[in-house]
Amino acid sequence: MLNKITQSQNCITIDEIGISVPNPPNFGEFFFLGGIKSYKYFLNYVESKTVLDIGCGYGYGSYLMSWKAKQAIGIDLSKKVVETASNLYQKDNLEFLLIDAFNLKHKFPTAYFDVIIAREFIEHIKEPLEFLQIAHYLLSDEGMLILTTPNRLARGVDGKPWNPEHIREFDEISLRELLLQRFSDVRIIGMSGSEKVTAYDKIRTGGDTSPVFKKLWRYIPEIMKKPVRKLIVGKLPQDITMDDFYFEDKVTSQSLSLVAFCKKLRV
Secondary structure (H helix, E strand, O other): OOOOEEEOOOEEEEOOOOEEEEOOOOOOHHHHHHHHHHHHHHHHHOOOOEEEEEOOOOOHHHHHHHOOOOEEEEEEOOHHHHHHHHHHOOOOOEEEEEOOHHHHHHOOOOOOEEEEEEEOOHHHOOOHHHHHHHHHHHEEEEEEEEEEEEEHHHOOOOOOOOOOOOOOOEOHHHHHHHHOOOEEEEEEEEEEEOHHHHHHHHHHOOOOOOHHHHHHHOOOOHHHHHHHHHHHHOOOOOOOOHHHEEEEOOOOOOOOEEEEEEEEOOO
């Protein structure tokens, strides 16, 4: 397992492979730290593999994968982030494409990828089962889908997800039931955080306010949430580091994200 990390203000260095990953411009450090910790964990599964990173965003994860993978391809629907990723992270075996995940079957042949990563993606789509079928089509016989998604039980909000961009959030049981419809072997672990990380996540999703306020929180524009947090919810912790994020084999209600490793179902 890769463990050693050096953190500075604008980049993170993975010492074992001797690279620095710059933080994309105007990208929140909390999300960058959590993302790098996840992708660094995934390095253990991508060596000499052909890897697809779905919903790659600004591309730092695809870039990190490219240092171990045979080929890494990051895709996203946002022209802005694909252009930023292409300019910021460049490597001969790395490519960023502007394409809808649901159109991938028209771009790549069956069994083209050894590993497909879909980090914080499945909660955004209306047809998760269709997406899983596409992933199954694109994966080699021994391929693996790795996905992460917020743990619904950690949010403390009943009903609709607190994030208005999320269509559905999952707990471990519902996620496993979904994945087993297309994959034969599913292992789910939890990504958790220190008290500082837990406090950060709790505050940004409404803190200890009433259930009614928490449900309204999802409709408040982000630009308005900053002053509201200061007055009502609380100040976000600012001294979080990579060491504040960690993985656990057992998922609990405190696990911030679910991390699933899915092997192909033979059909």
